[in-house]
Amino acid sequence: MTRDELLAALADARDRPDDAAKVAELDRIVAYADAGGDERLGFAARFALVEAYQRIEPWRMLSPVRWCLGVVDRAPETVDATDSARLPDYHRQAVAAFCGTSRAGLARVGAALDDLERRLDAAGRSRRPAYALRCRIADHVGAESTARRWLLRWRAAPQDEWSGCAACEPADQARLLAGWGRWTEAVELVEPVLAGTLRCPDQPERALGAIQLAYLRLGRYDEAAEAHVRAYRRHRRERAGFPLLADHLRFCALAGRHERGLEILARHLSGLDRPYDEASALEFAAAGALLCRLAGRAGFARHPIHRPGYAGRHAAELTVAALGTELTATAEDLAGRFDARNGTSHQSGRVASWLAERPLPDPVPLPAESTAEPERSVEQVRTGCGDRADGLVLVGPLTVAAIVDVLRDRAEQFVPGPAGRVGGRWGDALIEFERLGERGEILHARVTAERRLPADRLGQAYEFCNAWNQDRLLPKAYVQDPGAGELVLAGDVSTDLEHGVAAGQLAVLVDAALVSGAAFAAAVSALP
Structure with missing residues (x-):
């Protein structure tokens, strides 16, 4: 294949x-690029592989990430600056994926973590991300005392833009502490998140999910129930929430809410066929097995649970008792794989300890979902109603928190970025919101179409953007040539909010950017 054909194939693959x-x-495409000695194309194809693995098999990211890092070390001028800037985070994610799979070797991941720490030092960055990973890996293999020491260093290290989300770290640390039985510390650690001092689109639900069992152990039953109901309301609809479901199942099992737990188990049972990763499958299966055991003792042993068909397996109605047996076997098998890789018995012991847990003597009352998570209706968000008890609409300065609130109310998938940016994927578009201007008074949305065009189609790209700008008001489309053999089609939407903005007005502006941005990216995808 010629290079132009390979570039076209890469664009189609993306x-x-x-x-x-x-x-x-x-x-x-990687094989062709390597055979032809085309390092630039090899980098572009591997970078696309990293992005694909990130969403489906994170543990496979490490090999292409390390290859790309080698290119950056040898010839940084051949790599797009944007891709180069994203590699450190992919490097961190690749190492973090170790705890989620039994298929990555311990020594290999250890070497990758050492390399990450070396690169942090060379860049003058904080070692905080490396300490966090060392803590998690030590906990994963059962070296609790070592993990505790790394947790202290993790919390003491300076925070910088490479350290991850400042609001999500307390939730991750609290989950570790709760797993070690340090329930009071776990709850105290997330208090700034629950109070809104530390904010993130994933919070406070992630923090609440992490401490619901700690609340239960401490006898703070009302708070445990509210944390469970509020957090599950969000986690149930997100694929990224699958690793958090085990705590919800354990809560239902231990709090005596067997019917609710079985409903949750049935709703998410198909997730075991294509789980987020092996670790989340292990925890889901172990928590589900505990639930089935305790529910069976409470009179639900013959209660039917529908298990969907998958691959060559037919759909079936299983009793709670039968499903519990299968889930126990699944959890023990996965734990055995991890232990064989790690050279310990920690994961098997962890499963056994979960299965031996005892419930509270009396069921814990649950709050109504409407009171557990106060929300404004979509209509209130769009019109600004509800901002004041007297019906008056409040106008205030544009803030990142206000943008996040609008996106959260829309239940969109988005992640915080550097310098106060908030972005995510909507359809075929990557859309990022930020504040510009001397006082941050300008709402700016940047839209990037996921599809790339080969560099030799520059004329067609300009023709498309000119036609779009003539026929459409938003976004203002343009072409970028990063010099990597591909063209990026992007667009901007800016609104000056010098005199402030009401919640309803901001919702309309964000909605317009999302709808028009998704339409722009879809039009790019439809190009021949």
């Missing part, structure tokens, strides 16, 4: 859904 077929095609 447009595909993240699945095995996409990975196979990218692997094929």
